[in-house]
Amino acid sequence: MVIRIALLGAGRIGKVHAKAVSAADGARLVAVADAFAEAAETLAAGYGASVRTIDEIAAADDVDAVVICTPTTTHADLIEQFARAGKAVFCEKPIDLSLDRVKSCLKTVEELGATLMIGFNRRFDPHFKAVRDAIDAGRIGDVEMVQITSRDPGAPPPSYVQTSGGIFRDMTIHDFDMARFLLGEEVATVYATGSVLIDPEIGKLGDYDSAMVVMTTASGKQCSISNSRRATYGYDQRIEVHGSMGAVSAENVRPVSIELATREGYTRPPLHDFFMTRYLDAYAAEISAFVETIGSGKAPSPSGEDGLKALALAEAALKSIAERRAVGMDEI
Amino acid sequence: MVIRIALLGAGRIGKVHAKAVSAADGARLVAVADAFAEAAETLAAGYGASVRTIDEIAAADDVDAVVICTPTTTHADLIEQFARAGKAVFCEKPIDLSLDRVKSCLKTVEELGATLMIGFNRRFDPHFKAVRDAIDAGRIGDVEMVQITSRDPGAPPPSYVQTSGGIFRDMTIHDFDMARFLLGEEVATVYATGSVLIDPEIGKLGDYDSAMVVMTTASGKQCSISNSRRATYGYDQRIEVHGSMGAVSAENVRPVSIELATREGYTRPPLHDFFMTRYLDAYAAEISAFVETIGSGKAPSPSGEDGLKALALAEAALKSIAERRAVGMDEI
Amino acid sequence: MVIRIALLGAGRIGKVHAKAVSAADGARLVAVADAFAEAAETLAAGYGASVRTIDEIAAADDVDAVVICTPTTTHADLIEQFARAGKAVFCEKPIDLSLDRVKSCLKTVEELGATLMIGFNRRFDPHFKAVRDAIDAGRIGDVEMVQITSRDPGAPPPSYVQTSGGIFRDMTIHDFDMARFLLGEEVATVYATGSVLIDPEIGKLGDYDSAMVVMTTASGKQCSISNSRRATYGYDQRIEVHGSMGAVSAENVRPVSIELATREGYTRPPLHDFFMTRYLDAYAAEISAFVETIGSGKAPSPSGEDGLKALALAEAALKSIAERRAVGMDEI
Amino acid sequence: MVIRIALLGAGRIGKVHAKAVSAADGARLVAVADAFAEAAETLAAGYGASVRTIDEIAAADDVDAVVICTPTTTHADLIEQFARAGKAVFCEKPIDLSLDRVKSCLKTVEELGATLMIGFNRRFDPHFKAVRDAIDAGRIGDVEMVQITSRDPGAPPPSYVQTSGGIFRDMTIHDFDMARFLLGEEVATVYATGSVLIDPEIGKLGDYDSAMVVMTTASGKQCSISNSRRATYGYDQRIEVHGSMGAVSAENVRPVSIELATREGYTRPPLHDFFMTRYLDAYAAEISAFVETIGSGKAPSPSGEDGLKALALAEAALKSIAERRAVGMDEI
The missing domain is CATH 3.40.50.720 (NAD(P)-binding Rossmann-like Domain)
Known part of the structure; x- marks a missing residue:
């Protein structure tokens, strides 16, 4: 069929x-x-x-x-x-x-x-998926800490954030979903900070271009996110998970595997400069999963509920910044 | 069109x-x-x-x-x-x-x-091509030494070498072409050694499963090749070029970018286990180049002549082993 | 003399x-x-x-x-x-x-x-110092984000935390000093979370064995710290600094540079298992700096004031956990 | 005592x-x-x-x-x-x-x-020793191929080679000893090439500044050496050993563990620029071993015989170049 x-x-x-x-x-x-x-x-x-x-x-x-x-x-x-x-x-x-x-x-x-599936493509990235698989295989024991570093090559035009919902809803939302994907437990509290360090116009629109988030779960698992709208060295996408028996991480995926050695040192080329080239395999795997889900009787994943929860974490982050405190997810 | x-x-x-x-x-x-x-x-x-x-x-x-x-x-x-x-x-x-x-x-x-183009796909590998581009851009000055490490995940059935022409004609031939691609100068002398360390049946058929080759050019450039029919850790494909102003290398391309840290150490998964997955991008780029060549008036590359020269190097390697001496390409 | x-x-x-x-x-x-x-x-x-x-x-x-x-x-x-x-x-x-x-x-x-100098040895680690030097040389532009990952190989006996002042005063204090060293600006707010994931006995004594901290400065610079009392893979000590023109990081220093490749993958040995072997060079450089300071007329660094400020950050972290909010350093 | x-x-x-x-x-x-x-x-x-x-x-x-x-x-x-x-x-x-x-x-x-011990310090380098230890522990099965890359930061004054005995006796001799140390079997044949690519004055004195060597043992093990008198990126010292069950390698030891990421890419500083800083630990371990040997009844290692054999390999290399053929060690 x-x-x-x-x-x-x-x-x-x-x-x-x-x-x-x-x-x-x-x-x-x-x-x-x-x-x-x-x-x-x-x-x-x-x-x-x-x-x-x-x-x-x-x-x-x-x-x-x-x-x-x-x-x-x-x-x-x-x-x-x-x-x-x-x-x-x-x-x-x-x-x-x-x-x-x-x-x-x-x-x-x-x-x-x-049947509704939401496009959190990063869950289908082969590298991030391999991290999840390692956790599922028991390789690091119980998950204790997740660290997500996620930086864009360059800031969007300020006008973009007016319709996107701002950094937490258009950018961090991917990291919120990744956090849930890796923690294996719902987030209980969210603390966030936001700064305007790159483009003052973004600040004038009430948004941030640099952000850090710390989340906890009921059992005490912890997760940090570090976001910047601009990384000169490319699209910086890394995750680390520390557990009771070890840790597993996904390094940046590099466009080419070469290294140049000169008097100045050893240099590898910059990272991907665009999310579409970086996550090309993820997009393909995501649609394949959608196709396989249809008529299979399996629940689509990520589900609409996953979409809702990531958005709720963004709301909590904004409330945390406004009130300078950790926000419980039961408040959202 | x-x-x-x-x-x-x-x-x-x-x-x-x-x-x-x-x-x-x-x-x-x-x-x-x-x-x-x-x-x-x-x-x-x-x-x-x-x-x-x-x-x-x-x-x-x-x-x-x-x-x-x-x-x-x-x-x-x-x-x-x-x-x-x-x-x-x-x-x-x-x-x-x-x-x-x-x-x-x-x-x-x-x-x-x-119009005839020969399928030396590795010239189109984005990583190896980036090495060649770095040389062309003058990043390492004059090429002095090339080192090629090329190992298969597992030895073929002995029967294969009966029709393939043996290790130098079916496997090293890719490395001979890569050597020419990177040296930027024709090979003048070839010295080769061959051993049977993996499968005695291969030896009985008069072939080798482990080989090292050293080549020189007229101007004194040097190139080494190290081949094995079996690498437990996967399809090992690396090149290094050392020049007067620096060096450039292509590390193995890894299927996933993850690393697991445990009491036993830091472990990255094995390499690709098949040449087709490793060189998928190269095959696509190769055919694209063929298509672009047709009707363009440009000479196809790699040409039939490139195919001839790589085969001649394989002949020289076999003669070198037989006579335990460096063989001049003018002898072939 | x-x-x-x-x-x-x-x-x-x-x-x-x-x-x-x-x-x-x-x-x-x-x-x-x-x-x-x-x-x-x-x-x-x-x-x-x-x-x-x-x-x-x-x-x-x-x-x-x-x-x-x-x-x-x-x-x-x-x-x-x-x-x-x-x-x-x-x-x-x-x-x-x-x-x-x-x-x-x-x-x-x-x-x-x-003359009083305080033993924050990590400022003298050649690797971390090289990070500071790169910042001072303007290589990454303005510092925007600092990420510190600091994990011990194994948790101390619970009795230790009774006299040490707890994780923030005996362990994180080094990271607080490193944060100040790298931010180049005083911390304005501190948010901390603490969990007991490793040893319940530590929890019974009112301390934590896993902690995350986020700090901000007046100008909006951000810093995260991730601490665990137990990393099976060794003494995990890494820093990253992201700036307007680039980023600089110090990877873990490894006892040996070897890598083993087998059917199971590529494995590097675990990290140092003890702070004294990891920071051997730092201790030597620290005492040399002390000796050079004496009689030189130069102010000792790190100073008593540096010792005070790191301790104040630990106080703020504890207050933050108790009150589930960001604590201003002007409150301490 | x-x-x-x-x-x-x-x-x-x-x-x-x-x-x-x-x-x-x-x-x-x-x-x-x-x-x-x-x-x-x-x-x-x-x-x-x-x-x-x-x-x-x-x-x-x-x-x-x-x-x-x-x-x-x-x-x-x-x-x-x-x-x-x-x-x-x-x-x-x-x-x-x-x-x-x-x-x-x-x-x-x-x-x-x-009691006579010869100063082949590299056997005592902790990294190279760890490679030998991995072999001894059976981690890679039977040794099949050894690859040694050994390059100096800069060529010596031409006058030096007049008293040193030339590149094979003053520089490659360390690699010959390392080859014997890693092969675990005596060398049977030696093939060498030498070029003058860096300093014509060295050529005028009858020596080479760039060399490649291939050696075999009686059982068919193979070893390559790649030498250059000048590597702009520092003192390049790497070994790889490929065996029936895997491979083990020692990467260059780096003075600092930092990496800088900018628009131009990811850059690590150059290597050590001097053999004494690179091999500082090796020199210390070597003398400790000498001290422990004295009066212990144990045979000193490396022995005078090891010194003799490395020199004989240098002789064979020179003969190989002169005669453009593989030289049997029984000829020396």
Whole structure:
């Protein structure tokens, strides 16, 4: 059986997912929708898919599932529309910037018994997944401490943070999900600090460009996150997990494995400069997992609930900064 | 313009090339030929190509180029047949195990003015290519010494070496080509040693499973190769180039970037266990380069001449072992 | 001129300092005092020094300086006694567990114009010092974020924390000093979490064995510390500093540089299992710096004030845990 | 019992050994001899030793052993003189540049039953020793291939090679000894190439500044050596041993463990720029081993025989270059 997939949104991330669908065993891209007809047509042509409207796709008999890559503000509505239409839904994070809207959306999905998977792609990164596998295999005993370092190559234009929900909702949210993925236990308290060290314009908009977070679980596990909007040396993505019997870490994945030795020392090239090249394999594995989930009876993972919880951690971080204290997740 | 490509040979390496053709910009797989009809059909179906005989492909108007992945013994004949048919030809190495046959084949190709590219895929590995780029950029000054470490995960069945031409012609040949690629100057002398340390059956067939080679150029550049048919830790592929102003090296490419720390120490997983996973990117880049060459007026590289020269180095290595002395390339 | 030094305390750390004095240019160990006569005698004999009482040393004409390695409870009194006696004083950290006692002691030292240096040895570690030097050389621009990972090979007996002042005063205190050393700006707020994950007995005594700390400065610089009393893989000591133009880090220093590759992967041996072997060079450099300071007119560094400030950060961390909020250093 | 040691030669390497004697348990430096009185006096003063003539030392009752650090041309005579005087002898390599003179010297030593240890310090390097230990522990199974990379930071003045015996006798000789140390089996054949790529003056004197060597043993083990007189990135000293069950390697030992990340990439500082800082621990361990050997009844190692064999390998290398063929050690 081949899963017939429609893509909603033919932008940057849409293109990545189209390629992932094409490469996934048992899946085929059959339709593309985008407000910009030309973008939709170009993308569709490359994969032998047809251009359709969103409503046409919702009504189509030859579409089993949709991959939602449209702007965030449309996510919740589209999830509900396609859940109602009986399609399996993969949606880029976040579901919405409002916790209440996310909750109402998930309630609808649950009532319909629909399949919804959220695009926390990093869980599918082979390196981070290997860290999780090592934990599951008992290699480090009980998890005690997680350290996540996550830095972007360069800060976005200040205007971006006006619609993104700010650093905690657009950037740290990936690390919040990774924290939950690695801790294996829900977060109980969140403490966060935010600074404006890179771009004062970001500060004027009430957001931060540098952040540190410390979280704890009920059993006393601890997790730190270190975020910066700008790392001159590239897209810095590392995780470490310390446990009772050892530790496991994922170093940065490097574009090339060469090293140059000169009078000045030993130099390796900078890291990836873009999240799409860094996480290319993760995007492919993510869509493969979505395809495998459909009709398998297995619960999709990451689920809508995972999307909700990561967003709640972002809310807690913002409250922590405002009140200069650790915020309990039971307060959110 | 789209280059229409036919694949000759639907075996293991044929599948890799079919995928590479499909992924290359400006190329399409239109036909597949294989002595085993089922293999041809399965592969063709996956790419919307048709199954045809070799002669049909040679006569076809809708085929611009062929990728030859058939057994070595057929290479030279097929190259000649398709060069005569006016198709651009990509052929897996080696052209033939006989230097004379290679020479006569290349003569035919030259007389016909045909396009022939040989599959020394490692030149297209992004890591090794980055080493070459660093040299070209003058980062290490003049090249003085090249060190190539090349070890397979496990020895082939002894029967394999009976048709492969032995370790120097089936394995070291890649390193001979890499040596030429990195030295930037033709090899003048070859000294080789061979031992049977892994599988006595290989020795009974007159071949070796462990080898070291030292080569020099006219200007005094030096190059060493270290080969083993078996490395328990995986497919070990490293190069180092030492020059007047520095050195540049390519470390092994690792399947995952994780490290586990325990009471026993810090452990990274083994290397790739298969040349196809290790060189996946190289195969794709190689076919892309072939496609770009066709009709561009640029000389194909690696050329048939490169194929000839690597084979001549293998001949010299065998002569060196037999005579326990350095063999001049002018003797071959 | 040779600085004549007396050692107070011939225990574990006293032996390390005796060796450092002996190796330092321009210094000689002339006297040793210890409550256990045998310990004093053995140590003195090894360096041609004499055994004396503390009062004899204070009164001696042939002693220029003392190195205090006695139990913490005696530090403040001894500092005052020898400052009054006109000797230069090097004292192991901490000066005292009570902030008030430290303040009164430093007041006495200041009034006497005495030389007092505190033993924060890690500032003298060649690797950590090289990080500081890179910052000073402008290699990473403005410091924005400091990450300190500091884990002991094994937890101390629970009884130890009863006199040590607990994890923040006996272990994290080194990291607090390192944070100040690297931030280049005083800490403004401290948030800390503490867990008992390793030894419940430590928890029964009101202390923690696992801790994370986040600190900020007035300008918005951020610093995280991750502490564990037990790392199976050895004494884990790493620092990272992220700045506006780059980052600089010090990896763990490894006892041996070997790596073993087998079917199971690539394994490097565990880290040092003891702070004294890990920081051997730091102890030597620290005493050399002390010797150079004496009579040079230069202010000793780390100073008594540095000792006070690190202790105040420990106080703030404890207050933060008790009140689950960020504590301002102006509150301490 | 304390071994009383006299030092012959107070030059650069003499100073290193004096410090090593002083640091060794159970040893004391009692006398120093040097043609330059001032050098002897300065060195002796630092350790409370007396300055004496060579003959006085040979006749002295209070000297148990000598450490010979004088010019190479004096080594054999001094070894014989002190062997006759009943002193244990440690001598820097080489014993002599003439194989015949080495043989006659060793014959004398043997007839006298004297203790003679040769200064192949690298066997005592903790990192290289750990490689040997891993082999002995069976971690890599049977040794199959050894690869030694050994490069100096900078070429010596051409005049040096006139007295040193040339690159194979002054530099590669260490690698020849390391090859024997790691192979665990005597070398059967030697093939060498030499080039002049760095300093034409070295070539005019009949020597080489760049060399590669391949050696085999009777059982088929293989070993390569790569030497250069100049590596801009520092003193490059690496070994790799590949065996039937795995491989073990020693990476370069780095002066500092820091890494700088910037827009240009990740840079670690250059290597040590001097053999004495690189091998400081090795020199200390070597003298400790000598001290422990004296009076223990254990055979000294490396022995005079080891010195002879390394020199014979250098002879074979030169013969190989001259005759462009593999030279059997039975020919030397």
